[in-house]
Amino acid sequence: MAGGARQFVTVDGAFPLHRGGVLSRPTIAYETWGEPNRARDNAVLVFTGLSPSAHAASSPEDPAPGWWEEVIGPGRPIDTRRFFVICVNSLGSCFGSTGPASRNPETGEIYRRSFPVLSLEDVARGGQEVLRHLGVESLYATVGPSMGGMTALAFEILFPGRSEGLMIISSATRSLPFATALRSLQREMIRRDRNWKEGDYTPGALPLTGMRLARKLGMITYRSAEEWRGRFGRERSCEECETGDPFAHSFEIEAYLEHHANKFTGQFDPNCYLYLSRASDLFDVADHGASVEAGLARIQSKRVCVIGVATDILYPLHQQQELAEQLQQPGREVQFVELPSIQGHDSFLVDMDNFRPAIAAFFSR
Amino acid sequence: MAGGARQFVTVDGAFPLHRGGVLSRPTIAYETWGEPNRARDNAVLVFTGLSPSAHAASSPEDPAPGWWEEVIGPGRPIDTRRFFVICVNSLGSCFGSTGPASRNPETGEIYRRSFPVLSLEDVARGGQEVLRHLGVESLYATVGPSMGGMTALAFEILFPGRSEGLMIISSATRSLPFATALRSLQREMIRRDRNWKEGDYTPGALPLTGMRLARKLGMITYRSAEEWRGRFGRERSCEECETGDPFAHSFEIEAYLEHHANKFTGQFDPNCYLYLSRASDLFDVADHGASVEAGLARIQSKRVCVIGVATDILYPLHQQQELAEQLQQPGREVQFVELPSIQGHDSFLVDMDNFRPAIAAFFSR
Numbered sequence: 041m042a043g044g045a046r047q048f049v050t051v052d053g054a055f056p057l058h059r060g061g062v063l064s065r066p067t068i069a070y071e072t073w074g075e076p077n078r079a080r081d082n083a084v085l086v087f088t089g090l091s092p093s094a095h096a097a098s099s100p101e102d103p104a105p106g107w108w109e110e111v112i113g114p115g116r117p118i119d120t121r122r123f124f125v126i127c128v129n130s131l132g133s134c135f136g137s138t139g140p141a142s143r144n145p146e147t148g149e150i151y152r153r154s155f156p157v158l159s160l161e162d163v164a165r166g167g168q169e170v171l172r173h174l175g176v177e178s179l180y181a182t183v184g185p186s187m188g189g190m191t192a193l194a195f196e197i198l199f200p201g202r203s204e205g206l207m208i209i210s211s212a213t214r215s216l217p218f219a220t221a222l223r224s225l226q227r228e229m230i231r232r233d234r235n236w237k238e239g240d241y242t243p244g245a246l247p248l249t250g251m252r253l254a255r256k257l258g259m260i261t262y263r264s265a266e267e268w269r270g271r272f273g274r275e276r277s278c279e280e281c282e283t284g285d286p287f288a289h290s291f292e293i294e295a296y297l298e299h300h301a302n303k304f305t306g307q308f309d310p311n312c313y314l315y316l317s318r319a320s321d322l323f324d325v326a327d328h329g330a331s332v333e334a335g336l337a338r339i340q341s342k343r344v345c346v347i348g349v350a351t352d353i354l355y356p357l358h359q360q361q362e363l364a365e366q367l368q369q370p371g372r373e374v375q376f377v378e379l380p381s382i383q384g385h386d387s388f389l390v391d392m393d394n395f396r397p398a399i400a401a402f403f404s405r
Numbered sequence: 406m407a408g409g410a411r412q413f414v415t416v417d418g419a420f421p422l423h424r425g426g427v428l429s430r431p432t433i434a435y436e437t438w439g440e441p442n443r444a445r446d447n448a449v450l451v452f453t454g455l456s457p458s459a460h461a462a463s464s465p466e467d468p469a470p471g472w473w474e475e476v477i478g479p480g481r482p483i484d485t486r487r488f489f490v491i492c493v494n495s496l497g498s499c500f501g502s503t504g505p506a507s508r509n510p511e512t513g514e515i516y517r518r519s520f521p522v523l524s525l526e527d528v529a530r531g532g533q534e535v536l537r538h539l540g541v542e543s544l545y546a547t548v549g550p551s552m553g554g555m556t557a558l559a560f561e562i563l564f565p566g567r568s569e570g571l572m573i574i575s576s577a578t579r580s581l582p583f584a585t586a587l588r589s590l591q592r593e594m595i596r597r598d599r600n601w602k603e604g605d606y607t608p609g610a611l612p613l614t615g616m617r618l619a620r621k622l623g624m625i626t627y628r629s630a631e632e633w634r635g636r637f638g639r640e641r642s643c644e645e646c647e648t649g650d651p652f653a654h655s656f657e658i659e660a661y662l663e664h665h666a667n668k669f670t671g672q673f674d675p676n677c678y679l680y681l682s683r684a685s686d687l688f689d690v691a692d693h694g695a696s697v698e699a700g701l702a703r704i705q706s707k708r709v710c711v712i713g714v715a716t717d718i719l720y721p722l723h724q725q726q727e728l729a730e731q732l733q734q735p736g737r738e739v740q741f742v743e744l745p746s747i748q749g750h751d752s753f754l755v756d757m758d759n760f761r762p763a764i765a766a767f768f769s770r
Contacts, residue, residue, distance in 0.1 A: 157651045217637040217658035218630030224659045225621050227652055232614050234599065249597050256590050257622070265583035265721065272582040274689060286522045286683050287592055293582035294589045318651055324639060353718070356630065 045102035046071055046094060046129075046136055049173035055165075059322070061156020064146045068166040069129040069136025070094050071102075073112060074120035076176065083176045084118055084403075085167055085203070086127040087188035087195070090316045091308055093135035096127040110392045117400035123180060130191070131166035132158040132315045140239070140311035151311075153239035158315040160187070160323040164195035171202075181205030181403070182341070185388045186355065187316070190214075190323045196339040197328045206341040207402055209388050209395075210352055212359040213325040213332045213366070219354050220321045222261050226254035227317055230310050239311050248305050254313070255301040264351035264384030268293060336366050344374045345402045347388070347395075349381040375402070410467035411436055411459060411494075411501050414538035420530075424687070426521020429511045433531040434494040434501025435459050436467075438477060439485035441541065448541045449483055449768075450532055450568070451492040452553035452560070455681045456673055458500035461492040475757045482765035488545060495556070496531035497523040497680045505604070505676035516676075518604035523680040525552070525688040529560035536567075546570030546768070547706070550753045551720065552681070555579075555688045561704040562693045571706040572767055574753050574760075575717055577724040578690040578697045578731070584719050585686045587626050591619035592682055595675050604676050613670050619678070620666040629716035629749030633658060701731050709739045710767045712753070712760075714746040740767070 048067050055063040071094040076083060086096055088107070097106035097113050097120075112118045112125050129137040132155070140155040171177075182203040184192030189211020196206055215223075233250030235241050277295040289295050328335035344367050348360030357378060364376035379394040381387030388395050413432050420428040436459040441448060451461055453472070462471035462478050462485075477483045477490055494502040497520070505520040536542070547568040549557030554576020561571055580588070598615030600606050642660040654660050693700035709732050713725030722743060729741035744759040746752030753760050 153651075214639060216630060217633040217639070217656065218625070220639075220656050221621075221625050221633070221658050221662060224654065224656070224662070225618065225625065228621070229594070229618060231652060232618065253590065253594060253597065253618075256586075256593070260583070260586050260590065265581060265718070268582040268586070274579060274582070286518075287596060287679060289589065291582065291585050291589070291686065293586050297586060297589070314652060321656065353630065 045099060048136060049170050051169055055162075057156045058159035058161035059157045063138060063156070064144065066131060066138035066166070067136070067142075068131060068138070068169050070170045071096065071099070071127050072174070073097055073099060073125045074123050076124040076174075080176065081178055081180060081204075082122060083124045083126060083171075083174075083179045085171065085179050085182045085192075085195070086112070086125060087163065087167060087182070087184040087191040088127065088130060089186035089188050090130075090313070090320065091304075093133070094127045094129040095135075096125075107389065110396060111399055117396050118183070118403050123403070124176075126170060126174065126176070128163075128167045128170055130163045130187075130316060132163065132312060132319065134309040134312040137166065139309070140315050141309035153311065155311070155315060157322075158319045159194075160191045160319050161194045161198060163191045163319070164198055167191070167195055168199055177202070179203035179205075181207055181343075183207040183209075184211060185209035186211055186385065187320050189355075190320065193325055193336075193339070194323065196341060197325065197335060200338050200340040203341050205343040205345075205402070206339065207345045207347070207399070208360070208363060209347045210349065210355050210360070210385055211363075212355045213336065213363055214323060215321050216356075216359070219261075222257065222354070223317045223321055226257050227314050229253040229257070230314060236310065239314075241310065246306065247310050251305045251308070251310055251313070252301040255304045256297045259297055259300055261354045262384060262386040264353070264382055266351055266382045267384065270382075272296065333366055336363075337369075339367065342372055343402075344372060345377065345398075346375070347377045347379060347398055349379050349384070349387045349391075351382050352385040352387070354385040410464060413501060414535050416534055420527075422521045423524035423526035423530075424522045428503060428521070429509065431496060431503035431531070432501070432507075433496060433503070433534050435535045436461065436464070436492050437539070438462055438464060438490045439488050441489045441539075445541065446543055446545060446569075447487060448489045448491060448536075448539075448544050450536065450544050450547045450557075450560070451477070451490060452528065452532060452547070452549040452556040453492065453495060454551035454553050455495075455678070455685065456669075458498070459492045459494040460500075461490075472754065475761060476764055482761050483548070483768050488768070489541075491535060491539065491541070493528075493532045493535055495528045495552075495681060497528065497677060497684065499674040499677040502531065504674070505680050506674040518676065520676070520680060522687075523684045524559075525556045525684050526559045526563060528556045528684070529563055532556070532560055533564055542567070544568035544570075546572055546708075548572040548574075549576060550574035551576055551750065552685050554720075555685065558690055558701075558704070559688065561706060562690070562700060565703050565705040568706050570708040570710075570767070571704065572710045572712070572764070573725070573728060574712045575714065575720050575725070575750055576728075577720045578701065578728055579688060580686050581721075581724070584626075587622065587719070588682045588686055591622050592679050594618040594622070595679060601675065606675065611671065612675050616670045616673070616675055616678070617666040620669045621662045624662055624665055626719045627749060627751040629718070629747055631716055631747045632749065635747075637661065698731055701728075702734075704732065707737055708767075709737060710742065710763075711740070712742045712744060712763055714744050714749070714752045714756075716747050716752070717750040719750040
């Protein structure tokens with residue numbers, strides 16, 4: 041199989057969801073890079089954060105840079121000359137996988153809010169559907185940053201013994217109330233936009249204001265005060281300084297947020313955003329046992345690497361330290377890596393000088 | 406003069422503002438507690454954070470608890486048996502002082518967005534108008550938490566030598582981009598509310614949704630992840646858990662934010678909030694010299710105490726450490742106090758067990 045651009049697997053029949061409800065014949069989009077080896081033990085399954093597509097890296101079929109371009113590819117930390125890499129677009133998302141913006145084949149209508157409550161366990165099972173389709177029965181490693189890390193934990197718990205290795209980056213066993221508050225407020229910004237209309241917005245009147253506000257808050261939580269202090273300080277973007285409007289976006293940081301929020305808005309379906317955001321809040325490893333520890337005890341991977349950064353306010357470092365400690369058990373090698381990145385939660389996307397070697401070390405054995 | 410409830414001073418004539426524009430005969434509301442002593446050297450001037458009124462403590466005339474009830478009063482850290490305490494409602498606010506919600510005496514119309522750009526220097530000068538009215542020429546100390554700390558710095562810079570002591574709590578010489586981003590987004594939430602109408606909202610149709618969202622974001626930034634982790638964890642408020650609405654506020658932290666945001670909304674005028682919020686972003690000690698250091702060099706207080714807490718994400722501790730270092734000079738006693746409060750920026754309002762003794766130590770001499 042050639043590495044390629046977006047491919048699809050459609051589940052044959054009913055797909056019951058973790059918290060109730062059933063999807064009929066959902067589709068999961070994915071991309072792959074590299075080739076399965078003869079022993080069929082070189083597959084790496086990558087789950088994504090909330091907003092990316094399956095396009096983690098470029099390929100001849102889709103030369104656009106992927107969201108983890110510097111991590112996945114020939115000669116890259118997850119070396120596609122050696123590994124067969126599979127990245128899955130989350131169930132519930134809007135980049136080819138079935139989600140609230142998809143049409144329900146039973147009714148012919150777009151799901152919108154009739155989509156059942158989404159859980160990261162469902163996203164993990166979407167990944168398993170892709171593996172089944174590809175005939176991949178064992179994995180060299182499962183990898184997930186951010187929400188993808190929670191999904192990777194769900195996958196390991198639901199399908200124990202499938203994956204030799206596990207790499208969790210800037211993630212957690214469950215959300216703490218500070219992160220939940222921030223996500224809840226983002227959802228409320230979208231839901232309060234009069235164009236949201238309880239999810240029944242039209243293509244010509246999307247809740248763009250709510251999405252823009254939510255994205256700005258997202259960006260504030262994804263980066264760090266330390267980074268912005270050095271990068272923006274109190275610089276002014278003077279195109280607007282002199283308008284006399286006391287609320288013009290006159291600081292560079294305001295112009296930066298405006299620019300990036302506008303880039304994002306319109307690319308991501310609002311209902312999909314709401315469902316995936318809520319799934320991140322709902323996820324709790326303790327749902328799979330009497331406690332977080334009991335849930336984690338289901339995981340069978342032999343090699344684990346947990347990576348975090350101290351400037352992450354969304355998934356603070358202590359959550360990743362705890363995860364690494366909770367995963368310790370006889371016969372397992374657990375590595376906890378704290379990287380000195382100042383870009384906060386998003387460091388895994390931007391601080392490649394620190395992340396490349398940390399990821400490469402795990403995959404170079 | 407008896408300690409009393411709200412009093413007023415109205416400036417006789419024009420009051421030019423720091424960044425241009427003039428107010429005609431503005432009023433400043435204030436409250437006082439205790440009595441001036443014979444030497445007239447026992448006055449303490451308190452500036453407030455963004456949202457409080459001048460009602461910092463109860464009195465026979467207004468027995469409702471004030472926002473700093475445990476700090477100001479007989480036998481309290483700022484002991485009103487010894488000190489003559491004056492708390493000023495900020496110019497631009499809506500609790501008796503002139504602000505965007507007040508009527509312009511020149512036109513008979515409510516100022517709304519015709520109010521000139523507000524600066525904390527103007528708020529400081531409002532305090533000076535109160536002192537002039539009361540015949541207070543020298544102060545035992547000037548005190549300010551949060552935005553009030555920036556206002557206290559402005560006061561000391563504009564009126565050097567007036568105050569023997571200076572206490573700055575959880576504040577800064579200027580806002581960093583992270584804090585500006587958070588405040589800018591709060592303002593945008595209000596301005597994007599269709600009821601805001603460029604400031605021309607009506608009493609029957611206030612931009613309450615924007616205010617509620619802004620207040621929730623404010624609360625997230627005023628407290629700390631650490632506090633909420635211990636206080637709320639992943640507790641559910643089950644009145645809403647079972648409605649089947651995937652976006653119901655089912656976590657305790659969501660219910661908490663909703664409850665407190667609703668309490669605040671309707672109490673504070675939206676335009677006043679916008680102006681004071683922006684004034685906090687605009688303030689920069691470096692506007693009073695070639696640098697922050699040069700601006701601070703104008704301050705003449707002989708005793709300075711700077712208090713901060715490590716869990717404050719809005720005015721991080723390092724800003725207060727820097728302020729204390731920058732204020733060091735021969736002949737001045739500078740004390741920097743780091744308190745182990747876990748309630749973040751708002752600790753000065755709630756963690757009284759730590760704050761009372763720290764404040765009392767400064768005022769007990």
